[in-house]
Amino acid sequence: MAGLVEPGRWKLWAGVGLFAVVFIWSARGVEASLFRFIEGLPLLARIVVLMLVPDWSWAGRSLLGMVVSVQVALLGTTIGMLLAFPLAFLASRNISPHAASSYLNKQVLNLIRTFPEIILAVFFVAAYGPGALAGMMAIGLHSTGSLGKLYAEVVETIDPGPLEALRAAGANRAKVFWYAVMPQVLPEFLALSLYRFEINARAATVLGLVGAGGIGTIMVQALQFRRWEIVGMALMVIIVVVTLIDTASSALRRRLV
Amino acid sequence: MSSPQIELRGVEVHFPGGVQALRGVDLSVQRGEFVAIVGLSGAGKSTLLRTVNRLVEPTAGSVWFEGEDLTAAPPARLLEVRAQIGMIFQTFNLVKRSSVLRNVLAGRVGRLSTWRALLGWFPRRDLEIVHGALLKLDIQDKAFVRADVLSGGQQQRVGIARALAQEPKVILADEPVASLDPPTSHVVMRDLRRINQEGITVLINLHFIDLAREYAHRVVGLRDGQVVYDGPAGEVDDATFEQIYGRALKSDDFRGLDAEG
Numbered sequence: 001m002a003g004l005v006e007p008g009r010w011k012l013w014a015g016v017g018l019f020a021v022v023f024i025w026s027a028r029g030v031e032a033s034l035f036r037f038i039e040g041l042p043l044l045a046r047i048v049v050l051m052l053v054p055d056w057s058w059a060g061r062s063l064l065g066m067v068v069s070v071q072v073a074l075l076g077t078t079i080g081m082l083l084a085f086p087l088a089f090l091a092s093r094n095i096s097p098h099a100a101s102s103y104l105n106k107q108v109l110n111l112i113r114t115f116p117e118i119i120l121a122v123f124f125v126a127a128y129g130p131g132a133l134a135g136m137m138a139i140g141l142h143s144t145g146s147l148g149k150l151y152a153e154v155v156e157t158i159d160p161g162p163l164e165a166l167r168a169a170g171a172n173r174a175k176v177f178w179y180a181v182m183p184q185v186l187p188e189f190l191a192l193s194l195y196r197f198e199i200n201a202r203a204a205t206v207l208g209l210v211g212a213g214g215i216g217t218i219m220v221q222a223l224q225f226r227r228w229e230i231v232g233m234a235l236m237v238i239i240v241v242v243t244l245i246d247t248a249s250s251a252l253r254r255r256l257v
Numbered sequence: 258m259s260s261p262q263i264e265l266r267g268v269e270v271h272f273p274g275g276v277q278a279l280r281g282v283d284l285s286v287q288r289g290e291f292v293a294i295v296g297l298s299g300a301g302k303s304t305l306l307r308t309v310n311r312l313v314e315p316t317a318g319s320v321w322f323e324g325e326d327l328t329a330a331p332p333a334r335l336l337e338v339r340a341q342i343g344m345i346f347q348t349f350n351l352v353k354r355s356s357v358l359r360n361v362l363a364g365r366v367g368r369l370s371t372w373r374a375l376l377g378w379f380p381r382r383d384l385e386i387v388h389g390a391l392l393k394l395d396i397q398d399k400a401f402v403r404a405d406v407l408s409g410g411q412q413q414r415v416g417i418a419r420a421l422a423q424e425p426k427v428i429l430a431d432e433p434v435a436s437l438d439p440p441t442s443h444v445v446m447r448d449l450r451r452i453n454q455e456g457i458t459v460l461i462n463l464h465f466i467d468l469a470r471e472y473a474h475r476v477v478g479l480r481d482g483q484v485v486y487d488g489p490a491g492e493v494d495d496a497t498f499e500q501i502y503g504r505a506l507k508s509d510d511f512r513g514l515d516a517e518g
Contacts, residue, residue: 020382161349162348162350162352165351165416165419169339169343169364169367169420170338171363171366172371178374179366184354185354
């Protein structure tokens with residue numbers, strides 16, 4: 001049965017070999033070694049132990065910082081939703097007034113998404129000074145890109161049937177949009193936005209590290225002075241609040257779709 | 258003979274890419290008729306139906322509705338005429354996650370001013386008309402149910418209720434029973450017959466021979482974008498259909514018997 005070899009089998013092995021080469025090349029690039037990993041373990045363990053005994057006197061301030069981070073996420077997500085909404089329709093192949101508009105707006109959305117929130121936050125901190133406002137703008141802009149792309153995908157998968165039915169009944173463009181397009185996309189838009197809010201709540205906690213306000217500000221100061229017990233307190237607040245938001249948000253999303 | 262309600266004069270439709278769906282169709286329909294358009298899939302039935310309300314623009318020829326040249330009508334006037342012509346579809350074309358009530362209300366928006374439509378501010382009379390349509394199709398107890406939980410037959414009745422909510426003069430039905438089982442098909446066909454008996458013209462695309470013969474007054478045969486037969490339904494026999502289809506008849510050219518007699 002020598003002839004019974006699946007054609008193209010060699011491609012699999014070539015792929016595995018290629019991956020092995022790239023893996024070793026990357027490991028050398030980051031100077032990863034088992035020795036260095038073991039060397040760092042005792043210090044890592046000490047830090048973890050220090051964080052496990054949080055400084056409860058910072059509980060209140062951590063919580064207040066977290067509230068600001070959540071506010072940043074909430075406002076940022078809302079800004080993203082509002083800006084993504086028109087862009088998504090202009091970028092969609094089926095609803096967009098023109099093929100060129102679809103292409104152009106898709107590229108705009110792609111461009112926006114190339115910038116990580118933290119880089120955007122650095123820009124906005126430089127322009128507007130440190131604080132939560134810069135964080136809100138960074139999250140708002142990034143969410144515009146990511147929500148816009150996801151919204152556009154929803155718009156492109158709607159059932160054209162109801163649109164035809166409304167046109168046949170004498171509806172103009174605005175009425176077709178309102179009665180055939182909106183009811184199809186709105187629940188999906190809201191579910192995606194809630195999911196984005198969960199991601200943004202996490203992102204907002206990190207943005208403080210570059211001066212964009214919220215609980216990250218407390219963390220970055222505590223880190224500077226190696227106050228691991230304060231870092232531990234802030235982390236605990238982040239974990240609890242983020243978990244609560246995730247639970248509530250995913251329960252809501254299940255009801256929407 | 259009175260002037261026809263719907264008239265197609267030399268209508269041709271070419272789609273981009275060189276496909277010609279209709280090749281010079283002449284057809285006139287009198288008020289109150291029940292006309293079945295039969296033919297194989299691809300013969301141009303859907304295109305023909307959609308030229309009547311100009312969902313498909315004729316490349317040549319003209320479409321007349323109650324003495325008015327629709328092909329020359331300005332956009333706003335076209336919308337007014339469309340509001341008087343109900344349409345039902347093979348796949349129902351409902352907003353699946355909206356309630357039955359909202360779907361049927363959509364039949365009223367054509368006559369509503371845009372700002373009232375966007376606010377959802379329907380006049381009391383509209384709500385009464387919608388209620389009447391739900392009653393007529395016997396789906397009033399489903400008004401607040403999401404459309405996608407209904408059976409196919411019930412969804413098609415929502416589609417018919419939406420068309421009736423327009424208080425139409427004509428109903429265009431594009432293969433309305435093709436996705437339904439035989440008993441449900443007959444239920445829907447009887448609904449359409451009842452509507453027709455109340456004075457609404459029905460123009461229906463069918464590929465089931467027995468349904469066309471049983472329910473229609475008149476059969477128009479379409480092959481390759483041309484009308485190849487036009488006569489009273491009572492005079493149509495299997496030979497006529499073989500001539501329209503250009504091949505011998507098969508069992509799936511028939512929908513089958515009505516279980517309820």
